[in-house]
Amino acid sequence: MSRIGRAEVERIGHLARLRLEPEEADALARDLDAILGYVAELEALDTGGAPPASESPVTPLREDRAAASLPLERALANAPASDGSAFLVPPVLEGEDEG
Amino acid sequence: MTEPLGTAAELRRALDAGETTSAALVERALARAEATAPRLNAFVGLRAEAARREAAESDARRGREPARSPLDGIPIALKDNIAQAGEPCGCASRILAGYVSPYDATLVERLRAAGAIVVGRTNMDEFAMGSSTEHSCHGPTRNPWDLARSPGGSSGGSAAAVAAGIVPLAFGSDTGGSIRQPASFTGIVGLKPGYGRVSRYGLVAFASSLDQLGPLARSAEDCAAALDVVSGRDPRDSTSLPEPPTRCREALAGDVAGLAVGLPREALAGAGCDPEVSRAVEEGARELEKAGATLREVSLPHTRYAVATYYLICTAEASSNLARFDGVRYGRRAESAAGLTEMYERSRSEGFGREVKRRILLGTYVLSAGYYDAYYRKAQRVRALLRRDFEEALASCDALLLPTAPETAFPLGERTADPLRMYLSDVYTVSANLTGAPALSLPCGFAGGLPVGMQLVGRSGDEATLLRLADAFQRRTDYHLRRPELPA
Numbered sequence: 001m002s003r004i005g006r007a008e009v010e011r012i013g014h015l016a017r018l019r020l021e022p023e024e025a026d027a028l029a030r031d032l033d034a035i036l037g038y039v040a041e042l043e044a045l046d047t048g049g050a051p052p053a054s055e056s057p058v059t060p061l062r063e064d065r066a067a068a069s070l071p072l073e074r075a076l077a078n079a080p081a082s083d084g085s086a087f088l089v090p091p092v093l094e095g096e097d098e099g
Numbered sequence: 100m101t102e103p104l105g106t107a108a109e110l111r112r113a114l115d116a117g118e119t120t121s122a123a124l125v126e127r128a129l130a131r132a133e134a135t136a137p138r139l140n141a142f143v144g145l146r147a148e149a150a151r152r153e154a155a156e157s158d159a160r161r162g163r164e165p166a167r168s169p170l171d172g173i174p175i176a177l178k179d180n181i182a183q184a185g186e187p188c189g190c191a192s193r194i195l196a197g198y199v200s201p202y203d204a205t206l207v208e209r210l211r212a213a214g215a216i217v218v219g220r221t222n223m224d225e226f227a228m229g230s231s232t233e234h235s236c237h238g239p240t241r242n243p244w245d246l247a248r249s250p251g252g253s254s255g256g257s258a259a260a261v262a263a264g265i266v267p268l269a270f271g272s273d274t275g276g277s278i279r280q281p282a283s284f285t286g287i288v289g290l291k292p293g294y295g296r297v298s299r300y301g302l303v304a305f306a307s308s309l310d311q312l313g314p315l316a317r318s319a320e321d322c323a324a325a326l327d328v329v330s331g332r333d334p335r336d337s338t339s340l341p342e343p344p345t346r347c348r349e350a351l352a353g354d355v356a357g358l359a360v361g362l363p364r365e366a367l368a369g370a371g372c373d374p375e376v377s378r379a380v381e382e383g384a385r386e387l388e389k390a391g392a393t394l395r396e397v398s399l400p401h402t403r404y405a406v407a408t409y410y411l412i413c414t415a416e417a418s419s420n421l422a423r424f425d426g427v428r429y430g431r432r433a434e435s436a437a438g439l440t441e442m443y444e445r446s447r448s449e450g451f452g453r454e455v456k457r458r459i460l461l462g463t464y465v466l467s468a469g470y471y472d473a474y475y476r477k478a479q480r481v482r483a484l485l486r487r488d489f490e491e492a493l494a495s496c497d498a499l500l501l502p503t504a505p506e507t508a509f510p511l512g513e514r515t516a517d518p519l520r521m522y523l524s525d526v527y528t529v530s531a532n533l534t535g536a537p538a539l540s541l542p543c544g545f546a547g548g549l550p551v552g553m554q555l556v557g558r559s560g561d562e563a564t565l566l567r568l569a570d571a572f573q574r575r576t577d578y579h580l581r582r583p584e585l586p587a
Binding site: 004012016018032034043045047050051070075081 | 197198199201202308334337338341401404407408410411418422425426427428429430431432436437438439440441442443444445447448451453456457459460461463464467473474476477478479480481482483484486487518519522533
């Protein structure tokens with residue numbers, strides 16, 4: 001029984017902002033199907049009343065104190081496109097000009 | 100070719116005795132890195148000039164002031180996912196081509212303050228996702244013991260660099276075994292400290308509840324000295340333990356009398372384990388017994404679910420962590436995209452390799468509506484059961500002993516087309532990440548000419564006992580002193 005196919009992989013790919021070629025999506029669907037088949041062994045395990053491990057940790061807090069952050073020019077140094085004070089991206093809405 | 104370098108402790112003695120200089124050691128490390136590069140591909144970049152300058156500074160200090168640490172003047176290497184200000188940090192990924200880190204990781208700050216000298220960055224599986232160092236945009240690293248085989252992964256470059264005697268000490272990251280399994284495959288020691296022991300600030304995040312930085316070296320003594328330097332509370336990592344740096348090196352008494360070592364019956368009876376590996380680990384257990392430790396059988400009933408649990412949790416966290424690579428602030432941006440969404444999609448699709456995409460997709464899937472409870476939440480429940488298994492087993496023992504990997508180094512190319520088979524190489528290592536326990540691998544024998552590693556898993560906060568056991572074992576055995584014969 002197949003747990004996941006190409007259409008589902010493409011849908012998840014969009015959620016993850018990954019654009020997959022049809023052959024790539026087919027190959028990944030086969031891989032993910034095998035992996036999901038393997039992890040299905042957890043389905044049969046009765047975990048009783050065990051609370052999920054992720055719900056127990058306490059987030060440690062620290063004092064809220066002002067401190068220097070990365071200087072602007074260093075923060076922008078790796079930007080694919082910037083205007084010296086901000087990161088530039090392509091149009092957010094279709095039809096708009098870049099910038 | 101220049102001779103392989105000794106352990107950091109040996110080099111320390113030679114420096115202190117005036118028999119060598121840091122400048123000479125750094126030259127030897129650089130020369131050996133270059134000479135072995137075509138065959139091993141252990142390094143993705145060297146920082147020759149900066150290392151030479153720092154070595155000269157260390158030499159100038161010597162005699163005038165005490166050594167800053169056991170690592171002062173010692174050449175070391177760092178995995179390519181650890182940030183060094185002004186140096187590339189590429190994670191072996193096309194998406195980070197050209198990226199230069201604007202800051203130092205806390206680990207790097209502490210190593211610099213201790214006088215250690217970084218000679219280069221080592222190869223890895225892309226974003227530390229893999230068990231063979233084959234998923235790298237720089238091509239695979241090869242195992243110094245057999246160039247047709249993998250050095251393990253994902254810290255395979257760091258392991259190969261130490262095993263080949265290029266540097267005495269290197270650092271890697273371990274999310275599911277990425278320090279210990281390559282240490283096992285290359286005949287060296289690899290320590291994954293307990294979760295939070297070493298600050299993760301400046302380590303490129305893969306799975307934040309599992310990631311931990313740690314050393315790889317030929318001796319437990321060097322790993323202890325390295326942990327003492329890089330551990331300790333860091334306000335920039337809220338998960339770092341609120342404790343001072345460790346003092347593990349002092350704990351290496353050579354004596355393990357009175358320590359109880361637990362042998363999990365599930366691991367030693369493991370059907371998927373190479374019998375020669377099982378035999379070497381059993382002999383290792385007997386050696387610890389001869390050294391004064393007592394052995395007792397324990398049970399970890401849920402470890403058979405560990406790999407499944409691990410791959411659900413680590414991929415979920417990875418899908419979230421790797422959302423930051425979007426072509427906006429750093430990294431690769433696809434050219435001439437018509438709009439923002441297309442730019443995201445094409446930048447990521449062109450920049451990430453196949454294994455990274457596979458894990459992002461799996462992680463997105465298990466977190467998506469309708470699947471969260473069945474996969475992610477279920478895995479977190481099993482994780483809690485695993486923690487209980489380890490707590491119960493370690494209530495009556497000081498450490499657990501099991502194989503590091505179910506096999507010795509496998510041939511390059513054997514598993515790249517079969518991700519599930521690759522994942523099963525982590526069967527004995529992922530539990531320590533899921534539980535947060537400290538764990539180390541040390542060499543305990545050879546099978547078919549290849550090193551075999553055994554793994555010690557300890558109580559939370561007790562790296563010292565693991566290092567003490569490993570050091571005592573190394574005082575009685577010579578597996579860690581054997582070196583691969585690298586063809587000229």
